[in-house]
Amino acid sequence: MTIRRFQQGFSLVTAIFLLVVLAGLGATMMTFFTAQQQSVLLDELGARAYQASRAGIEWGAYQVVQNSGVGFASACQAGPASQVLPALGGTLADFPVSVSCSATSAVESAATLWVYRLTSTATRGAAGSADFVERQMQATIAQ
Secondary structure (H helix, E strand, C coil): CHHHHHHCCHHHHHHHHHHHHHHHHHHHHHHHHHHHHHHHHHHHHHHHHHHHHHHHHHHHHHHHHHCCCCHHHHHHHHCCEEEECCCCCHHHCCCCEEEEEEEEEEEECCEEEEEEEEEEEEEECCCCCCCCEEEEEEEEEEC
């Protein structure tokens, strides 16, 4: 009977230890899960920001090639120009896009050649916040 007295309560200590260890593992797994979800969200936002920035480059290229003497292209020729695009549609609506341009000219065989340097920047969120995303693209067009 004396042996039995010393063994009473031993399984309770083991059960409490296992509960504490399992709770710690559960909390650690939740931390990893949350970090993974945050990473996936930022990856998606980065891809959308890239597409919004690319849309800005395409808009600027269209302005330079199709409207070379007027509007944005002529403002580029006069000096550095910048324009914020109207809100994009669909899933890119959250990304304001700013397109800036600078142009230089060169004369080749009595023809003036314009070289435009376009920079498009798409952002979302405030700098320093957890969901801040920014993508910038540059393109050079000679015409």
